[in-house]
Amino acid sequence: MNLSPSMLAVIAILGLLGVGFYALLASRNLIKVIVGLQILVKGSMLAFVLAGRLVGNVTLGQSLALTVIVVDTIVAVIGLAISVQIRRHFGTLDVKALTTLRR
Amino acid sequence: MAATFILLSIGIPWLGALLVWWVGDQHPKLQHTLAVVFSVLAGAAALALIPNAATAAAVTFPVGGLFGDFTFIPDGLGVFLAAVATVVGSLAVIFSVNYMHGEHQLGRYYAMVLFFIGAMVGLVLTSNLLLVFVFWEITALCSYALISFHNDDPKAVKGGIKALIITQIGGVGLLAGALLVYSYFGTYDLNYFIANAGSLPAGVLAAAAFGFLIAAAAKSAQFPFQTWLPDAMEAPTPISALIHAATMVNAGVYLLARFYPAFKDVPGWTTAVVIVGMLSALLAALMACVATDLKRVLAYSTVSQLGYMVYAIGAGGVFASQFHLFSHSVFKALLFLAAGAVIHAVGTRDMRQMGALGKQMPFVRAVFVIGALALAGLPILNGFWSKELVLEAGLHGGPIWAFVVMVFVAGLTAFYTFRCVYLVFYGEARSHLHGHDAQTAMKVSLGLLALGTLTTWLLVGPFGKLLHDTLPAHEIHALPLGEVALEIFTAPATYIALAVIAVGLLCWWMRDRLAGLASALTGLSRAAADSFGFEAVNRGIVSATQNSAEALRVTQTGLLNWNVLGILAGLVIVIAILAFGA
Amino acid sequence: MMYLLIVAGLLVCAIQAVRSARLLSSALWLAGASALTALFMYLLGAPEVAVIELSVGAGLVTVLFVFAINIAGEEEGLSGSPLPAPLTIALILIVVVSIGWLALPALNIELPMLIPMNLSSILWGSRAIDVLLQIVLIFAGTLGMLGMLGESKPAKPHHKEAQE
Numbered sequence A: 001m002n003l004s005p006s007m008l009a010v011i012a013i014l015g016l017l018g019v020g021f022y023a024l025l026a027s028r029n030l031i032k033v034i035v036g037l038q039i040l041v042k043g044s045m046l047a048f049v050l051a052g053r054l055v056g057n058v059t060l061g062q063s064l065a066l067t068v069i070v071v072d073t074i075v076a077v078i079g080l081a082i083s084v085q086i087r088r089h090f091g092t093l094d095v096k097a098l099t100t101l102r103r
Numbered sequence B: 001m002a003a004t005f006i007l008l009s010i011g012i013p014w015l016g017a018l019l020v021w022w023v024g025d026q027h028p029k030l031q032h033t034l035a036v037v038f039s040v041l042a043g044a045a046a047l048a049l050i051p052n053a054a055t056a057a058a059v060t061f062p063v064g065g066l067f068g069d070f071t072f073i074p075d076g077l078g079v080f081l082a083a084v085a086t087v088v089g090s091l092a093v094i095f096s097v098n099y100m101h102g103e104h105q106l107g108r109y110y111a112m113v114l115f116f117i118g119a120m121v122g123l124v125l126t127s128n129l130l131l132v133f134v135f136w137e138i139t140a141l142c143s144y145a146l147i148s149f150h151n152d153d154p155k156a157v158k159g160g161i162k163a164l165i166i167t168q169i170g171g172v173g174l175l176a177g178a179l180l181v182y183s184y185f186g187t188y189d190l191n192y193f194i195a196n197a198g199s200l201p202a203g204v205l206a207a208a209a210f211g212f213l214i215a216a217a218a219k220s221a222q223f224p225f226q227t228w229l230p231d232a233m234e235a236p237t238p239i240s241a242l243i244h245a246a247t248m249v250n251a252g253v254y255l256l257a258r259f260y261p262a263f264k265d266v267p268g269w270t271t272a273v274v275i276v277g278m279l280s281a282l283l284a285a286l287m288a289c290v291a292t293d294l295k296r297v298l299a300y301s302t303v304s305q306l307g308y309m310v311y312a313i314g315a316g317g318v319f320a321s322q323f324h325l326f327s328h329s330v331f332k333a334l335l336f337l338a339a340g341a342v343i344h345a346v347g348t349r350d351m352r353q354m355g356a357l358g359k360q361m362p363f364v365r366a367v368f369v370i371g372a373l374a375l376a377g378l379p380i381l382n383g384f385w386s387k388e389l390v391l392e393a394g395l396h397g398g399p400i401w402a403f404v405v406m407v408f409v410a411g412l413t414a415f416y417t418f419r420c421v422y423l424v425f426y427g428e429a430r431s432h433l434h435g436h437d438a439q440t441a442m443k444v445s446l447g448l449l450a451l452g453t454l455t456t457w458l459l460v461g462p463f464g465k466l467l468h469d470t471l472p473a474h475e476i477h478a479l480p481l482g483e484v485a486l487e488i489f490t491a492p493a494t495y496i497a498l499a500v501i502a503v504g505l506l507c508w509w510m511r512d513r514l515a516g517l518a519s520a521l522t523g524l525s526r527a528a529a530d531s532f533g534f535e536a537v538n539r540g541i542v543s544a545t546q547n548s549a550e551a552l553r554v555t556q557t558g559l560l561n562w563n564v565l566g567i568l569a570g571l572v573i574v575i576a577i578l579a580f581g582a
Numbered sequence C: 001m002m003y004l005l006i007v008a009g010l011l012v013c014a015i016q017a018v019r020s021a022r023l024l025s026s027a028l029w030l031a032g033a034s035a036l037t038a039l040f041m042y043l044l045g046a047p048e049v050a051v052i053e054l055s056v057g058a059g060l061v062t063v064l065f066v067f068a069i070n071i072a073g074e075e076e077g078l079s080g081s082p083l084p085a086p087l088t089i090a091l092i093l094i095v096v097v098s099i100g101w102l103a104l105p106a107l108n109i110e111l112p113m114l115i116p117m118n119l120s121s122i123l124w125g126s127r128a129i130d131v132l133l134q135i136v137l138i139f140a141g142t143l144g145m146l147g148m149l150g151e152s153k154p155a156k157p158h159h160k161e162a163q164e
Helices: A004-028 A030-054 A058-090 B001-021 B027-050 B077-099 B106-125 B128-145 B152-187 B188-197 B202-219 B228-234 B235-248 B250-261 B269-290 B292-312 B320-347 B360-378 B380-397 B400-425 B440-470 B481-490 B492-508 B515-520 B522-529 B530-553 B560-580 C002-019 C023-043 C049-070 C087-108 C117-128 C128-150 C152-163
Strands: B057-063 B070-073
Touching: A004 A030, A004 B320, A004 B560, A004 C002, A004 C023, A004 C087, A030 A058, A030 C002, A030 C023, A030 C049, A058 C049, A058 C117, A058 C128, B001 B027, B001 B057, B001 B077, B001 B106, B001 B250, B001 C049, B027 B077, B027 B106, B077 B106, B077 B235, B077 B320, B077 B440, B106 B128, B106 B235, B106 B250, B128 B188, B128 B202, B128 B228, B128 B250, B152 B188, B152 B202, B152 B228, B152 B530, B188 B250, B202 B250, B228 B292, B228 C002, B235 B250, B235 B292, B235 B320, B250 B292, B250 B320, B269 B292, B269 B400, B292 B320, B292 B380, B292 B400, B320 B360, B320 B440, B360 B380, B360 B400, B360 B440, B360 B492, B360 B530, B380 B400, B380 B440, B380 B481, B380 B492, B400 B492, B492 B560, B515 C128, B560 C087, C002 C023, C023 C049, C117 C128
Parallel strands: none
Antiparallel strands: B057 B070
């Protein structure tokens, strides 16, 4: 059992992706969905840094991860604000309540 | 310098759109003022661009390798259409100050108008095919939003959706052509494409050529897509003027003119263009002869005149077609705005209820008659010169049967124009409508446009030089005014056309004695009133689109988790392709 | 060993964040995952981004989560998944295994030596447009949040009007 750090990083990335996907697929609570999105994005952030490190230009990987952080934070902010508004309008955070556009 | 003016003439209207929307509907006066100020400034910026016309890219935004640079070129075709869009657009905005007085939701109205104008300027100035497509779609969106401006009126909403769907079908043609070109050249630069079109495989070039033709026909309401434009008449009248004269429909003609050098050698393409133009001109003119709605008559005449421009391009007369476009946008904006003044005053669009309005509205009558004479193509008004140039180009470069039809249509044009003028302004009052003459802002824009109708033909020399100097690929022969005049007055085409126009007028004056002929043509006129069945075709397209959208509704659960499932399934497919190679 | 511990902790935090029934503890587990991600990135040779992730991801976003959960409130009875569980698990397994199968063989190598470079030169040199757009995005996000949270009172009658 001697795994290299890069192997471990890949396992961490895959694990985070899997957990994030599970949260997106199986949660009914909107805030939980946003938590899942955050976990997913952490995986991709790590992937950028790892890829940068492996090709020998970790700074480029860092700059991409920085973009991911910014976008991710904005997504969280807007998502949470929308969730709060939805709770106010519909009285629930259930994603099943959000199918009104279809009708 | 050119770079600044390009950015200004796109940026000013868009900035104005944001500001007008931001000011809010509580301050209608401020909104009117802002819209006028920004549209006039945009017009000034676009006019200032004309002396700076050049063939090289003036503005370049590098956006990475995938899309190519986003470039803007101030060449003759571009600056001229930008000037038309902004100047005629600003006159429509000035007119709106009176016309839209007291309407609700002015913010939405003016924001969309200004957004529309800016997008049109971008469309004609950019030289990146992808950006052409983007601006093309923005104009489609704005026209939809403006046609359906009275969104509590189901007819307006229907007209808007029809316009949107039909022009989207054209947009698909444009996108397909652009992607084809990109897949072979690896660049979206359209001047590179025009210069190297010959090196494409013949089939690919033909596919792109006909894709662009479909796009242009849908956008410019040409055969067989001509029916969205009359239905767009539900829009407020300044919007009709904007769509018909300044922006929307010109885009299709622009596209054909821009790519004419690339496609002219595709077998059958020029003939197809001639036929599209000819049929549009003929069918629309016939429909205009029987229409009773004032705005519909003008809409059909727009389709018909656009047919002339398309026909001229097919016959190789790019200059003639652009000059006719120029004249047409001036006199058609004049006609629409004057019609708007009439409709605003009497409250109906039905010509059968009008009549004898000339006495109550002398100013409107005067300018409308000027516009009508130009539309009919009577001498010394701008419509005469450009129409004769178109016909002459057609005689030289196009098939003779098409020329005969186009001359016949010139006669029809004179006929329906005089029918329209007579029904509205002369004769006896057929009901108790009371009109008042135009108000100040209306008079300003109408007066300027009437002045333009009387004088813009004087610009033929500089206009030809502008196109000649900056469009090397189009092989435009520029002549000074005197020689153009000489050519027109010595060409037999002119006299044939004038004779036919006179016959058309005569037919209207002697309509009582021709009653027998008229009854013989009842079948034709009934067919014309039904748009020759194309209404059904276009309605079919629209309802097929809507039905398939309705059918696809099952795939939209609206449930987040299912959507994520779909995304993941897509990811699996992508990985499979990556793993097994494609 | 250090790496192994971090990876294990990271996965535990992530799973707990998704599993825990209370939103508040979910947010706190998420903060833990964020902090461990930051540590991992630091060890991989990305200290600048690690610091930003620690302050923004573990700090700011957690504060926002707690704030939002406070306003919105916990909600009971949202436990069942709307999708059939076997489908979910199968799909996730397929995705993760196939990505791993695609990526792992190429990546089972020792980390190459670290070549230090200046982050700001990369940011402003080769990714200037991205950075500018990010700044615009931050402004848009802030405005969007303010608009959405500030509009709560006049939004209600408008909403009713839309329903009618």
